[in-house]
Amino acid sequence: MSTDGLSFYLEGTNGKGVALIHGLTGAPAEMKLVARQLHRKGYSVYVPLLAGHGAGVAELRRSNWRDWLESVLQAAALLAPRVDDVYAAGICVGGKLSMLAADTSPAVINAVAIYSPCFRYDGWDVPFYYPLLSSQVGWLSRIPFLDRLSFSETASLGIKDKRMRRMIEGMAGSGILEKFPGKGLVEMHRLGNALKSRLSQIRTPTLILHAVEDDLSNPKHARYIAEHLGGPHELRWIEDSYHMIHVDRQHRQVADFTAEFFEASHAANRT
Template identity: 65%
Template sequence: MSGDKLSFFEPGTSGKAVLLVHGLTGAPAEMRLVARRFHRRGYSVYAPLLAGHGDTATTLRRSCWQDWLETVETAAEWLARRNDAVFAAGICVGGKLCLMAAANAPMHVDAVALYSPCFHYDGWQVPRYQSLLSQHLSWLSPIPLLGRLSFKETPSLGIKDTRMRRMIAGLSREGILDAFPAKALFEMHRLGETVKARLAKISTPTLIVHSRQDDLSGPSHARFIADHIGSRHHLHWLDDSYHMIHVDRQHREVADVSAAFFEAEYALS
């Protein structure tokens, strides 16, 4: 288990655990609302800090997606040694890392929940220039200058509920950054391309939860995964949240739908 000050673990009583993975530039603190809901159901919950995160943009730039994945794989293995079943849930990049961890070591992850999956930023609130850059990262990434740039968060922070938005805005002390380093976006793109290439061979049952109002990632990303993943899966739509569905108005529904999916898959195993 990680020894940093930002990760958190709460032991449960059911013999089952949920691994919760934060998003790009995020931190474990953003997973606490859904963690609390899972924990009330008896699950152990573990939210590790991804490699390169929780410090500064400079630190994040020094990491790559393989470093992030190693964090998730190590956490999944740690939980698997101590529980009868391990489920992994992650927001955006965190979800893709969960999927990759399950693909690489299916014996450690029994089911996955993807929250607001995203391969590039194309939501209705993303500036046009940023959306175009996000969609063409494969040929932009070799340009050294671009790697040193950063892109500010959208004004909404991906959250429709204004009260929750204020709460997340105050979490900089918990390791959450307020801008996306371009280098990290390049790594997000590389991770996404790797996930796409492996979707058809993934066997781990997968829940996909996405909001039709997602301001950063359009619904096409969720549909793409549902259309191409090789495993048993379910696509659940939300209608009153933006991108950060795990902290927005429907975070309780997100956790409850996930728990129901996990329990159904556990019963089939």
């Protein structure tokens, strides 16, 4: 497994493994709550650090979405010899990467769970210019100054529960960034386009989890994926959390839904 000091692995007992993928500006530490819940259910869990992450904004600027995808593919490949079945799950960008990784390596990844999918930041609590900027990011990406801009998270950090929010705020030294560069928005846009172009061909069983009150990503993104995905899927709603459902009030429910889906017959026996 990785020796970057931030990735981590939990050895399970049920012969099933999950590659658990963090989001843009995130790091493996943010996935610990769901990782522990899945581990308690018997799963081996590997949480890798995505390329360009964990070492500051300058390092993130030097990476792109294909580098991030390669990190997920490598994680699944490392997990495969240790378990009988491999699954992938991720938050926001991590979920989209998990879907593309499964599409790229269908013989390795049996099913996917995506948390709070987002093609652009347009939730109820984002600054007014975020949706405008996101909708124009295609042509704005050609303007050099965008890469030098940095954007802040919302005041809530995407977390409804104040205690959990303080916990994440205390993870500043674990590779989680407080701001993200414009380059991150550009690469998120390109990743989203790559996924949209493949949705109808993707056959991997996919669980889609999204908060009804998502403050960063409108629930329509989850519906879009459900409506256009070519393979078996399930869309379930999280009722009492914001965007970061994997660390918010219902993170245990997120882990429960994930395990239930991976254990379902349609996930184990792909069509």
